[in-house]
Amino acid sequence: xxxxxxxxxxxxxxxxxxxxxxxxxxxxxxxxxxxxxxxxxxxxxxxxxxxxxxxxxxxxxxxxxxxxxxxxxxxxxxxxxxxxxxxxxxxxxxxxxxxxxxxxxxxxxxxxxxxx
Amino acid sequence: xxxxxxxxxxxxxxxxxxxxxxxxxxxxxxxxxxxxxxxxxxxxxxxxxxxxxxxxxxxxxxxxxxxxxxxxxxxxxxxxxxxxxxxxxxxxxxxxxxxxxxxxxxxxxxxxxxxx
Numbered sequence: 001x002x003x004x005x006x007x008x009x010x011x012x013x014x015x016x017x018x019x020x021x022x023x024x025x026x027x028x029x030x031x032x033x034x035x036x037x038x039x040x041x042x043x044x045x046x047x048x049x050x051x052x053x054x055x056x057x058x059x060x061x062x063x064x065x066x067x068x069x070x071x072x073x074x075x076x077x078x079x080x081x082x083x084x085x086x087x088x089x090x091x092x093x094x095x096x097x098x099x100x101x102x103x104x105x106x107x108x109x110x111x112x113x114x115x116x
Numbered sequence: 117x118x119x120x121x122x123x124x125x126x127x128x129x130x131x132x133x134x135x136x137x138x139x140x141x142x143x144x145x146x147x148x149x150x151x152x153x154x155x156x157x158x159x160x161x162x163x164x165x166x167x168x169x170x171x172x173x174x175x176x177x178x179x180x181x182x183x184x185x186x187x188x189x190x191x192x193x194x195x196x197x198x199x200x201x202x203x204x205x206x207x208x209x210x211x212x213x214x215x216x217x218x219x220x221x222x223x224x225x226x227x228x229x230x231x232x
Contacts, residue, residue: 035221045208047220047221102147104149104159107158108158109157
């Protein structure tokens with residue numbers, strides 16, 4: 001069975017600094033997707049970034065980028081130039097792809113606080 | 117992406133009663149999902165609801181307790197039946213766009229349920 005582990009329950013970063021959130025996963029699958037979702041206090045889950053396992057190039061979305069290490073089964077999120085609005089719970093998620101199966105496995109989350 | 121609304125946004129209910137949560141999407145989607153997120157916890161999938169077929173429930177969740185309807189491609193309901201305080205949680209609806217080009221789930225704002 002797939003598992004997703006986020007080993008940092010809480011983190012804080014100064015505004016404008018860079019922070020990295022870690023995520024590791026365990027799977028025997030070869031085709032899958034990995035995601036980072038953000039859940040601010042308003043609780044709306046927002047997709048931050050997506051990575052297809054077959055792509056070697058790390059995904060980037062503006063200030064957000066990932067370091068995807070497939071062999072190590074690691075998928076960390078880097079937030080550059082942190083902003084107060086980045087304060088939220090961040091969830092790493094794994095999705096198996098193919099054969100009509102689309103089930104997400106979520107990590108336990110990392111609570112990030114950006115300090116002014 | 118997809119715009120998803122949920123009703124009610126929150127409710128306080130008495131033990132033994134039932135609550136039906138509605139999920140409306142702004143476009144047609146094949147796959148809809150219902151999650152539970154207990155306070156400070158990660159997301160747990162309750163069931164997958166595809167239009168035209170019975171919902172598929174995850175281990176630990178049963179139809180008698182969480183009946184789901186999916187009458188069309190833009191709407192679904194989840195009922196929490198015979199509620200107890202242990203059912204106090206946030207219930208999230210999500211939709212999947214799985215076309216091999218950008219497989220992603222998008223989430224509604226959630227329904228915060230408190231059972232007294």
